[in-house]
Amino acid sequence: MSLLVVGSVALDTIDTPLGHAEDALGGSAVYVAVAGSYFASPVRMVGVVGGDFPAEGIEFLRGRSIDLEGLEIIRDGKTFRWGGRYHTDLNVRDTLYTQLNVFENFDPKIPPSYRHSEYVCLGNIDPVLQQKVLQQVEAPKLVVCDTMNFWIERKYKELLRTLRLTHVLIVNDEEARAIARESNLIKAARDILNMGPRAVVVKKGEHGALLVTKTIVFYTPAYPLQEVYDPTGAGDAFAGGFVGYLAKTDDRSDENLKRAVVYGSVLASFCVEEFSIGGLKALTEGQVTKRVNEFRDLSHFDGS
Amino acid sequence: MSLLVVGSVALDTIDTPLGHAEDALGGSAVYVAVAGSYFASPVRMVGVVGGDFPAEGIEFLRGRSIDLEGLEIIRDGKTFRWGGRYHTDLNVRDTLYTQLNVFENFDPKIPPSYRHSEYVCLGNIDPVLQQKVLQQVEAPKLVVCDTMNFWIERKYKELLRTLRLTHVLIVNDEEARAIARESNLIKAARDILNMGPRAVVVKKGEHGALLVTKTIVFYTPAYPLQEVYDPTGAGDAFAGGFVGYLAKTDDRSDENLKRAVVYGSVLASFCVEEFSIGGLKALTEGQVTKRVNEFRDLSHFDGS
Numbered sequence: 001m002s003l004l005v006v007g008s009v010a011l012d013t014i015d016t017p018l019g020h021a022e023d024a025l026g027g028s029a030v031y032v033a034v035a036g037s038y039f040a041s042p043v044r045m046v047g048v049v050g051g052d053f054p055a056e057g058i059e060f061l062r063g064r065s066i067d068l069e070g071l072e073i074i075r076d077g078k079t080f081r082w083g084g085r086y087h088t089d090l091n092v093r094d095t096l097y098t099q100l101n102v103f104e105n106f107d108p109k110i111p112p113s114y115r116h117s118e119y120v121c122l123g124n125i126d127p128v129l130q131q132k133v134l135q136q137v138e139a140p141k142l143v144v145c146d147t148m149n150f151w152i153e154r155k156y157k158e159l160l161r162t163l164r165l166t167h168v169l170i171v172n173d174e175e176a177r178a179i180a181r182e183s184n185l186i187k188a189a190r191d192i193l194n195m196g197p198r199a200v201v202v203k204k205g206e207h208g209a210l211l212v213t214k215t216i217v218f219y220t221p222a223y224p225l226q227e228v229y230d231p232t233g234a235g236d237a238f239a240g241g242f243v244g245y246l247a248k249t250d251d252r253s254d255e256n257l258k259r260a261v262v263y264g265s266v267l268a269s270f271c272v273e274e275f276s277i278g279g280l281k282a283l284t285e286g287q288v289t290k291r292v293n294e295f296r297d298l299s300h301f302d303g304s
Numbered sequence: 305m306s307l308l309v310v311g312s313v314a315l316d317t318i319d320t321p322l323g324h325a326e327d328a329l330g331g332s333a334v335y336v337a338v339a340g341s342y343f344a345s346p347v348r349m350v351g352v353v354g355g356d357f358p359a360e361g362i363e364f365l366r367g368r369s370i371d372l373e374g375l376e377i378i379r380d381g382k383t384f385r386w387g388g389r390y391h392t393d394l395n396v397r398d399t400l401y402t403q404l405n406v407f408e409n410f411d412p413k414i415p416p417s418y419r420h421s422e423y424v425c426l427g428n429i430d431p432v433l434q435q436k437v438l439q440q441v442e443a444p445k446l447v448v449c450d451t452m453n454f455w456i457e458r459k460y461k462e463l464l465r466t467l468r469l470t471h472v473l474i475v476n477d478e479e480a481r482a483i484a485r486e487s488n489l490i491k492a493a494r495d496i497l498n499m500g501p502r503a504v505v506v507k508k509g510e511h512g513a514l515l516v517t518k519t520i521v522f523y524t525p526a527y528p529l530q531e532v533y534d535p536t537g538a539g540d541a542f543a544g545g546f547v548g549y550l551a552k553t554d555d556r557s558d559e560n561l562k563r564a565v566v567y568g569s570v571l572a573s574f575c576v577e578e579f580s581i582g583g584l585k586a587l588t589e590g591q592v593t594k595r596v597n598e599f600r601d602l603s604h605f606d607g608s
Contacts, residue, residue, distance in 0.1 A: 217528045218603065258606075
């Protein structure tokens with residue numbers, strides 16, 4: 001099935017205790033699309049970059065068979081740039097700079113050839129823009145949506161409107177608590193189910209991920225890595241693996257949502273093993289399947 | 305198999321957002337012994353209380369078939385008292401007071417009838433005292449040990465000596481990192497395996513627990529409770545369920561250690577559902593088995 005991905009395309013400069021990357025390919029749409037490209041087909045991307053966006057970036061995305069008709073290039077503008085530094089505790093990072101550039105006035109235009117996309121993944125852009133995207137897509141089978149504290153604080157009403165159009169909300173634990181205004185995470189997730197989505201996926205970083213629907217609660221741990229090189233994009237790689245797997249299998253049952261959470265976790269685990277999108281550049285089906293099985297073993301125990 | 309439990313016996317005064325308990329039965333030895341009493345037999349306890357320790361406390365422990373020959377009662381002394389207040393985020397608590405009283409000079413004496421105990425669980429007392437206990441026990445099959453930051457900071461060398469006599473170390477994530485002086489939790493656990501223990505169990509509170517041996521890594525989530533009444537003692541209830549299950553089954557294989565982690569998680573989940581030891585007062589085998597199965601479902605997914 002087809003997957004439409006809308007979000008930021010960026011050039012990231014990243015410092016972690018294990019190294020440095022400069023103007024590396026990044027942004028939520030890139031991570032989601034690249035991770036999703038291992039499963040869904042075609043993958044269609046909507047985003048905006050400036051004339052400074054490197055040709056190798058375009059080539060790489062094309063090489064992953066990602067349709068870039070919806071990638072707007074503003075020749076006389078500059079690409080969105082983000083700089084961040086991670087602490088020894090990789091859960092803590094300082095944003096060194098955010099240069100929105102052409103992303104500041106991002107106005108997603110969905111090309112006619114994208115309008116029948118069956119699976120849609122909306123990055124954490126303004127909820128008004130998320131709705132605008134959905135108005136341009138015809139009856140998608142599944143809408144997966146992300147958001148962030150910035151919008152929860154500033155555009156709560158608009159976010160609630162987006163949630164009513166969303167099937168699966170993917171957020172981190174802090175965002176889930178903020179949306180529901182509830183500190184207990186399970187209650188918060190169930191409260192969000194009453195706002196529209198039929199499933200909530202809560203990303204908990206090194207503590208794994210949680211899936212809550214009306215009838216199930218499902219946990220998957222994070223992959224036990226000894227070295228995390230760069231946590232940037234892990235959440236978006238998760239979303240891409242998740243929605244990509246659903247698009248590939250075209251099965252939106254609770255049981256398959258569980259498997260999708262595992263595939264999301266697998267893609268996130270590969271993502272953090274290298275800088276930028278390095279860990280997602282050339283995965284084989286065998287590597288992915290092996291890691292899915294490792295995830296199964298991680299929390300499997302035989303009967304008492 | 306027999307289980308020997310050594311640690312604090314206390315009267316706790318606890319404030320949580322959902323209520324208040326005054327001079328309630330507490331202390332690590334109490335939680336471990338009570339949780340362990342659902343599996344191991346006999347359970348033997350070594351601790352110290354003052355003349356003010358309530359008769360109902362003694363009766364309750366006897367009612368759980370816990371052997372109290374090793375519970376020293378200092379008639380003219382006062383029992384260890386702790387007061388704490390939990391925030392809305394139950395991961396944060398303020399200690400309001402700590403009155404060590406008779407526990408300050410705790411000098412564990414193992415009665416002769418306890419010396420052949422097969423399973424031993426040492427609470428987070430001074431590592432010198434932990435060693436003293438082990439000198440009084442004859443070749444136990446399994447020594448499970450807890451510790452805390454206070455000892456890691458002040459008696460690191462003595463703690464290392466205790467670790468060489470320990471089969472399973474149970475600590476929280478912060479303690480594991482501090483012992484190994486390593487921020488990556490998986491690496492920290494593996495480093496600790498080189499200090500003596502053949503298994504490390506890391507308790508991560510609401511994020512579940514992690515078991516690491518030379519050959520496996522195993523995760524279990526925390527039970528998804530909508531209301532946590534009182535987190536006090538959850539870690540000790542975990543240890544009691546864990547070591548109690550091992551004593552009952554007398555199987556120290558990696559596969560059985562996994563199951564023991566699940567039983568520990570189950571007892572911890574019952575513990576936090578009521579104040580003090582209320583949640584551990586009268587569990588049935590059916591309740592425990594049902595929750596073990598719920599834990600299995602929580603992270604089980606069918607093949608892709």
